[in-house]
Amino acid sequence: MTEKKELEASSVEEEPRIGVYVCHCGLNIAGSVDCEAVAKFAATLPHVVLAQDNRYTCSDQGQEGIKKDIKERKLNRVVVASCSPRLHEPTFRKACEDAGLNKYLFEMANIREHCSWVHLYDRASGTEKAKDLVKMAVAKAALLEPAEEIEVPINRKALVIGGGVAGIQAALDLADTGYKVYLVEKEPSIGGMMARIDKTFPTMDCSICILAPKMSDVGHHPNIELLANSEVAEVKGHIGNFTAKVLRKPRYVTKDCSACGECIKVCPIVAPNEFDVGLATRHAIYTPFAQAVPATYIIDMNLCLNKEGVVVCDKCMKACERNAIKYEAKPETVELEVGTIVVATGADVFDPSVLPNYGYGKFMNVITSLEFERLINAGGPSHGHLLRPSDMQIPKRVTFIQCVGSRSDKNGKLYCSNVCCMNTIKDSLLIKEHWPDTEIYVFYVDIRAYGKGFEDLYQRARKAGVKFIRGLPAEIKEDKRTRNLWLFGENTLQNELYKVNVDMAILSVGLEARKDSEVIQRLLTLSRNQDGFFLEAHPKLRPVDAATGGIFFAGCAEGPKDIKDSVTQASAAAARAGILMAKGKVTVEAITPITFSDKCTACGLCTKVCPYNAITLNKDLKRVSIIEAACGGCGTCAAECPFGALTQSHFTDKQILAQVDAVTECDADKKVVAFCCNWCSYAGADFAGVSRMQYPPNVRIIRTMCSGRVSPKFVERAFARGAAAVMVTGCHLGDCHYINANYQTQKRVEKLWKKMEQNGLRKDRLQLLWASAAEGEKFANKAREMKGIVESVTSEEIEKARKVFEKALKND
Amino acid sequence: MIMPERIKHEPLDSKDAKRPKAEIHLIKDQCKGCGYCIEFCPKKVFEESTEINARGVHPPKVVDEDKCILCDFCTTVCPDFAVFVVERKDSEDKKT
Numbered sequence: 001m002t003e004k005k006e007l008e009a010s011s012v013e014e015e016p017r018i019g020v021y022v023c024h025c026g027l028n029i030a031g032s033v034d035c036e037a038v039a040k041f042a043a044t045l046p047h048v049v050l051a052q053d054n055r056y057t058c059s060d061q062g063q064e065g066i067k068k069d070i071k072e073r074k075l076n077r078v079v080v081a082s083c084s085p086r087l088h089e090p091t092f093r094k095a096c097e098d099a100g101l102n103k104y105l106f107e108m109a110n111i112r113e114h115c116s117w118v119h120l121y122d123r124a125s126g127t128e129k130a131k132d133l134v135k136m137a138v139a140k141a142a143l144l145e146p147a148e149e150i151e152v153p154i155n156r157k158a159l160v161i162g163g164g165v166a167g168i169q170a171a172l173d174l175a176d177t178g179y180k181v182y183l184v185e186k187e188p189s190i191g192g193m194m195a196r197i198d199k200t201f202p203t204m205d206c207s208i209c210i211l212a213p214k215m216s217d218v219g220h221h222p223n224i225e226l227l228a229n230s231e232v233a234e235v236k237g238h239i240g241n242f243t244a245k246v247l248r249k250p251r252y253v254t255k256d257c258s259a260c261g262e263c264i265k266v267c268p269i270v271a272p273n274e275f276d277v278g279l280a281t282r283h284a285i286y287t288p289f290a291q292a293v294p295a296t297y298i299i300d301m302n303l304c305l306n307k308e309g310v311v312v313c314d315k316c317m318k319a320c321e322r323n324a325i326k327y328e329a330k331p332e333t334v335e336l337e338v339g340t341i342v343v344a345t346g347a348d349v350f351d352p353s354v355l356p357n358y359g360y361g362k363f364m365n366v367i368t369s370l371e372f373e374r375l376i377n378a379g380g381p382s383h384g385h386l387l388r389p390s391d392m393q394i395p396k397r398v399t400f401i402q403c404v405g406s407r408s409d410k411n412g413k414l415y416c417s418n419v420c421c422m423n424t425i426k427d428s429l430l431i432k433e434h435w436p437d438t439e440i441y442v443f444y445v446d447i448r449a450y451g452k453g454f455e456d457l458y459q460r461a462r463k464a465g466v467k468f469i470r471g472l473p474a475e476i477k478e479d480k481r482t483r484n485l486w487l488f489g490e491n492t493l494q495n496e497l498y499k500v501n502v503d504m505a506i507l508s509v510g511l512e513a514r515k516d517s518e519v520i521q522r523l524l525t526l527s528r529n530q531d532g533f534f535l536e537a538h539p540k541l542r543p544v545d546a547a548t549g550g551i552f553f554a555g556c557a558e559g560p561k562d563i564k565d566s567v568t569q570a571s572a573a574a575a576r577a578g579i580l581m582a583k584g585k586v587t588v589e590a591i592t593p594i595t596f597s598d599k600c601t602a603c604g605l606c607t608k609v610c611p612y613n614a615i616t617l618n619k620d621l622k623r624v625s626i627i628e629a630a631c632g633g634c635g636t637c638a639a640e641c642p643f644g645a646l647t648q649s650h651f652t653d654k655q656i657l658a659q660v661d662a663v664t665e666c667d668a669d670k671k672v673v674a675f676c677c678n679w680c681s682y683a684g685a686d687f688a689g690v691s692r693m694q695y696p697p698n699v700r701i702i703r704t705m706c707s708g709r710v711s712p713k714f715v716e717r718a719f720a721r722g723a724a725a726v727m728v729t730g731c732h733l734g735d736c737h738y739i740n741a742n743y744q745t746q747k748r749v750e751k752l753w754k755k756m757e758q759n760g761l762r763k764d765r766l767q768l769l770w771a772s773a774a775e776g777e778k779f780a781n782k783a784r785e786m787k788g789i790v791e792s793v794t795s796e797e798i799e800k801a802r803k804v805f806e807k808a809l810k811n812d
Numbered sequence: 813m814i815m816p817e818r819i820k821h822e823p824l825d826s827k828d829a830k831r832p833k834a835e836i837h838l839i840k841d842q843c844k845g846c847g848y849c850i851e852f853c854p855k856k857v858f859e860e861s862t863e864i865n866a867r868g869v870h871p872p873k874v875v876d877e878d879k880c881i882l883c884d885f886c887t888t889v890c891p892d893f894a895v896f897v898v899e900r901k902d903s904e905d906k907k908t
Binding site for chain 1: 819822824826829881885
């Protein structure tokens with residue numbers, strides 16, 4: 001831990017020499033922005049010694065050009081106007097570093113996602129906006145300071161949350177690499193969904209036969225500590241140095257258990273077994289399935305008679321030859337120190353009882369695909385005989401209904417669950433294999449057989465006589481006497497109605513985000529998409545990384561996927577975590593606070609708003625000190641300080657005010673100054689760009705790491721300089737990348753609203769928007785709404801705001 | 813049987829699940845009416861009866877013998893050795 005040195009008066013004494021590069025990005029930018037005109041305009045800006053436009057600035061050639069200019073033209077600042085800094089800032093920073101320029105002397109103007117792609121059909125306005133964006137970047141660049149990054153050591157231990165096939169694979173890969181792994185599983189045994197499935201597609205391997213050896217490897221691996229029947233209760237710290245508290249719920253059976261099963265014979269309590277989706281019974285003392293790891297039995301204390309320390313029944317204890325029963329066991333909390341975390345918490349299956357037209361839960365012979373897996377499984381309740389629940393007979397006519405809970409926002413979730421089509425095809429072949437004369441109907445929307453070997457399997461099913469009918473049944477009705485089912489619907493390929501009589505219907509249920517995802521999200525400060533699955537740092541190029549450093553995703557926690565994809569992703573997550581741990585250290589971005597102790601009054605406000613407790617107050621010395629390794633870099637302390645005694649490195653007050661000034665230099669009364677946080681709203685605006693959502697071109701976005709960085713004086717300055725409107729945007733409350741810093745944003749905006757109201761200003765000129773990285777449409781809609789507000793603001797109102805916030809024009 | 817919320821079908825083997833059948837014996841005149849058996853039975857098999865025994869108190873009566881799971885806790889808590897439970901023989905089971 002280091003204490004930040006105070007900023008020296010002027011660390012860069014030489015006059016700024018800025019080089020500006022305007023990228024065409026092929027036609028992505030040049031298609032709707034006149035890049036040549038933007039470059040010409042840039043050349044007229046103060047401190048700019050060189051301005052040019054190129055086809056692809058990110059190409060090797062483009063980068064070489066920058067390096068050459070830094071050396072030959074003695075550039076000491078570089079501005080690239082191209083795509084989002086979320087995409088290529090690292091690329092250009094690297095190029096600057098290669099040429100000997102500190103990477104913090106580089107700045108980007110986002111004229112693709114925030115300009116050309118959202119103003120495709122308005123070249124004139126697009127070009128004007130691009131000029132403004134470049135002007136803002138140049139204004140900031142002139143004030144950039146070089147900075148050094150500090151190094152944080154990485155603890156070479158990993159925590160894997162979730163023991164399904166993805167968690168198992170990630171844990172094994174990490175452990176085999178040589179790192180200590182803690183695998184935490186909520187259920188009594190690892191194995192997850194895959195352990196319940198009978199066969200896997202497209203190879204028709206026996207699921208548990210290929211999984212059980214891996215489970216057993218986990219149990220025996222010297223580098224893996226398995227914490228089953230346990231839950232992560234708290235996670236603190238940051239990349240490389242997390243402290244996780246894990247609640248180990250008691251099994252009430254010690255490791256001395258030899259899994260002989262004598263206790264089961266005497267336990268008087270009988271209940272449905274969750275592992276078999278309730279299709280088989282278990283006792284209060286039980287093991288979920290034969291291959292469970294750990295094999296140690298467990299007592300379900302919700303069912304056992306021995307509650308609150310009173311031993312009512314000791315039958316299992318008497319039956320246990322190894323004295324492994326311990327009714328008095330207590331839960332314990334273990335504290336784990338880890339460097340990286342893999343989130344492999346999996347998914348839930350859709351509950352079709354919310355769809356009344358299919359009668360699940362009402363008609364005995366309507367079952368889900370997961371229940372089917374247990375029925376067709378030789379280790380399941382019917383020993384592999386497909387029995388229909390009403391009369392325990394093998395059905396002659398069976399139907400599968402696809403997309404139950406998927407691809408419909410009315411009846412479930414809008415997305416495709418990826419696995420159900422192939423699962424049904426596999427299941428239909430399994431029935432044909434055992435009982436070739438069974439008539440099978442599959443009602444589908446589309447058959448999605450996209451993977452390796454999938455189409456072959458589909459064709460095999462068709463050849464085996466499985467009838468595929470397009471068009472889901474509208475309703476299922478039950479024959480009260482025979483318990484047979486009537487399906488009514490429309491065959492949309494032949495435009496005719498059908499009425500089919502079957503013995504049993506299997507609902508091919510989709511996957512959905514786990515109910516408890518919210519807990520993990522909160523513990524690890526992650527983001528989720530609108531479907532509830534965890535959001536990766538970049539959908540294409542960082543598909544297994546979380547936006548929070550040191551955390552990785554594997555399996556269905558990130559989105560529905562089959563076993564192969566889960567395993568692939570798990571290995572990728574393990575490799576990504578392994579890279580961090582192999583290096584043993586990570587550099588922290590130099591965006592930590594800078595203190596000016598002469599202005600500090602030791603009021604302690606900054607220490608209260610810091611989400612990481614990274615600021616300590618020394619009242620005697622009248623100053624604060626920063627623990628940089630703990631600092632997340634949100635900058636909310638800098639926004640809170642009323643005395644200007646704190647600012648954020650690389651996002652200093654001066655730099656941001658310079659950007660505000662650049663926007664408001666001309667036509668301020670037609671513009672919206674928008675502050676966007678790097679993780680949610682800026683990414684959301686990027687997403688609007690990538691999706692080509694068109695919105696009015698009067699919005700100018702200033703990027704901060706967190707909306708908590710937005711100091712009231714930035715907003716006041718914008719109004720004082722005549723801006724028509726201001727937007728402060730950030731992550732949804734509760735989703736803040738910096739734990740809770742955006743609550744400060746809300747507080748500050750509310751204060752500003754109050755001030756505006758008191759001074760007779762229209763409140764709607766200052767807008768607060770919470771938009772996630774997935775909510776591009778929300779951002780675009782807000783921008784459209786802002787257009788109306790801007791148009792309605794009169795010149796008198798602008799003047800009034802100028803006067804009210806006059807004080808903000810002064811620079812401290 | 814307690815059915816968890818998401819479980820919609822009765823277990824296929826619920827009829828075959830091994831449930832010992834109990835035969836509860838009350839020695840009514842030995843009871844002093846303390847009510848421990850009624851209070852502590854985990855399956856709530858007993859209830860106070862209206863009859864009066866030799867000691868002038870209301871002894872318990874068996875409400876539902878099928879609910880008994882033979883845990884023997886009533887025998888353990890009874891201060892007067894007035895109750896004991898044995899497993900009903902299979903042959904008798906078939907008769908009923």
